[in-house]
Every structure is written in structure tokens, then in C-alpha cells.
Amino acid sequence: MLHWTKIDRQITAGALDAGVIQLHGGIDQADRSELARIYAEGFGDTEIDLVIDDCSHFYAPTLASFNELFPRLRTGGLYVIEDWRWAHHDLDALPTDGSEPERMPVTRLLLEALTSIAATPGVIESIAVESDKALIVRGEAPIDPTTFDVTALSEPEGRTYMRSGKAQRRGLFRR
Numbered sequence: 001m002l003h004w005t006k007i008d009r010q011i012t013a014g015a016l017d018a019g020v021i022q023l024h025g026g027i028d029q030a031d032r033s034e035l036a037r038i039y040a041e042g043f044g045d046t047e048i049d050l051v052i053d054d055c056s057h058f059y060a061p062t063l064a065s066f067n068e069l070f071p072r073l074r075t076g077g078l079y080v081i082e083d084w085r086w087a088h089h090d091l092d093a094l095p096t097d098g099s100e101p102e103r104m105p106v107t108r109l110l111l112e113a114l115t116s117i118a119a120t121p122g123v124i125e126s127i128a129v130e131s132d133k134a135l136i137v138r139g140e141a142p143i144d145p146t147t148f149d150v151t152a153l154s155e156p157e158g159r160t161y162m163r164s165g166k167a168q169r170r171g172l173f174r175r
């Protein structure tokens, strides 16, 4: 987990540059217009090097942030999603707000990002998955930030194949 208070202390102490790292709290990560406003205020048109998402770890709000902020990275820029494993690992705490298991874990977004590398090359350069975070690197392909949707670039059903003259899809989790 990324510790807000530690980062805040280091900025106050001058160890981190407040002109480079800005902290904004009390924001719903699914609120794309607020993210866009903060981005425009802080960075203007400049492409950034790094986004770290240590928020909900649920699919839908994490996807909203990803679709808004991933296109703002420079080529080679890094998008980090923290603590993705909570839905699969006994040692991680489950949400205490009653929302689990109805809400989809962020794991789904990682699978969409992964399959997009093959289905739509160049947008995501690579994805490295570690036990406590996933690191997604921006590729060289141009991205239209107004329409970017990683779900639409992914291929969760696999390529169509023909069986007995009928088009079939695989489905990643179909047995």
C-alpha cells in the first residue's frame, strides 16, 4: 500500500518536490470529470511519467481512472495498480463496507489490459504483475483520450473460429 501520510510528510520536509508530486484527497476515483480537472490544473497538456492507483481496487472505479489517466502518460510511462490480489489471497483484508462479493475485483481490468496487448498492439507496451501491484507501460500507439476504453481494446472471448460452419468464440473462463 502506498502511504499518503508518509508522502505528505516527505513533501512537507522538502524530500519530495511539491511541484512534481501533488496530493489530492477526498475524490471519488470514478469521477472522471474531477480527475480531468485536477490533471488540467496540475499538468496542463504535459504528458506524465507515472500514475499510482491505490484506491478502491474494484473493477469499475479503477477502470474509470485508468481510462481517464492512462492516455495522459508519455510513451514508456508507467501506470501502477496497487493491491490487486485481495480477492484471491487469504492474507489480504476483504472490503468491510458490505460491497464484496457483489463488486468485481480489479483483476478483470488486468486481464483486459493483458489481452489488449495482443488484440490491439502498441497501446499497452507491457504489463508486469507482481504480488502486490501491476505495472502497465504505455506503448507508442497514439491514443485519443476522449474515446479511450481499454475494455474495447481487449479480446476476452478470444478470436472467432469456425466449427460445423458456425462462428464460435472461446471465452477465457469457459470450461
Ligand SMILES: C[S@@+](CC[C@H](N)C(=O)[O-])C[C@H]1O[C@@H](n2cnc3c(N)ncnc32)[C@H](O)[C@@H]1O
Pocket (backbone or CB within 6 Å): 001, 002, 003, 004, 005, 027, 028, 029, 030, 054, 055, 056, 061, 083
Ligand atoms: C488500500 S487503501 C489506500 C490508502 C492510501 N494509499 C493511503 O495511504 O491512505 C484504499 C483507500 O481507497 C479508498 N477508496 C475506496 N473507494 C474509492 C474511490 N471510489 N475513490 C477513491 N478512493 C477510494 C478507501 O477509502 C481507502 O482509503
